[in-house]
Amino acid sequence: MLRNRENQMLLLVMGLISISATVIAAFISSVAAALVFIVSMLFMGTSLLFTRWRYRELEKLSVYLRDISSGNHSLDVRDNQEGELSILKNDIYKVTLMLSEHRSLLQRDKIQLTDAISDISHQLKTPITSMTVMADLLSAPDLPPAKRTEFTHHIRIQLERIDWLVSSLLKLSKMDAKTIPFKKDQIPMKKLVLKALEPVMIPMDIKGQTISITGDEHVSFIGDFNWTAEAVINILKNSVEHTPEGGAITITFSENALFTEIEIADNGKGILKEDLPYIFKRFYKGKNAGEGSIGIGLALAQSIIASQNGVIDVTSDSEKGTQFRIKFYKHVI
DSSP: OTTSHHHHHHHHHHHHHHHHHHHHHHTTOHHHHHHHHHHHHHHHHHHHHHHHHHHHHHHHHHHHHHHHHTTOOOOOOOOOOOSHHHHHHHHHHHHHHHHHHHHHHHHHHHHHHHHHHHHHHHHHHHHHHHHHHHHHHHTOTTOOHHHHHHHHHHHHHHHHHHHHHHHHHHHHHHHHTTOOOOOOEEEEHHHHHHHHHGGGHHHHHHHTOEEEEEOOTTOEEEEOHHHHHHHHHHHHHHHHHHSOTTOEEEEEEEEOSSEEEEEEEEOSSOOOTTTGGGTTSTTOOOTTOOTTOOSOHHHHHHHHHHTTTEEEEEEEETTTEEEEEEEEESSOO
16 A cells, blocks of 8 residues: 555655654653654544545445446445545446446347347248249240249239338338438318228228218328328238128228327227237237238338327227227327
């Protein structure tokens, strides 16, 4: 400890003060000089003991910080006392908790990224394998023209599926990074509904399904027209897929002082109760999902709606079908 520069300076200053006080007291009497010398030695000894204790505490903090840097965030350095050293310990403990939380978040993000990569790989593997097989078959010189046309058609379908998957993933990534500037326009709800129906009219016509729209033409909300239309399209595609031939889909919209609401309901086979909590999770496919389902459309819809101060919930019954309710709040909640 005596090799510490601060201690050397402390001893030097106190020694000079002690010698000066002793010399001055010697002019008064030898007894006064002795008393001054004894008091000075006690004061120096007490100061050195306090300094030694302080450095031991600082050494403990140094060891604690090294343990933290090694990844041990479970240590508690607090002593619940008063004084600058205790304040420092409490501040260090707060930083330790913050580092622990950040580490947990990073670990969670790492797991989610690993799972996402695995899911994406799985989703791409199936169509790529299918296209590879059909491409090999197309190379056969004696392949009938009808089969060649059929295989070419299937390859195109798989390419469209891959294109949609990659496009949706890019959109989700941009939304996660909050890099999409959503517009805040006044959007008539009926105009939005008619726009969203365009891509699903042919599949509905093929299955003989009917559509009914109910709502006041003056109902509107503040949002981004194109992005919101994409969210509604994905929900409508889900309804068309799970509604049987000859089924019915209804769209109802209304507004009040708090929010504008749109409900999309069908009389299909419904969503199983155990699947309901997970239908907005990326790549989740319920037991009633179609063979070509990827499990990303509803996740994309939910992200778009949530990014515009909206919420979406769903109720379903095997006998009555499924109802999606979207609410766009007029004020931040």
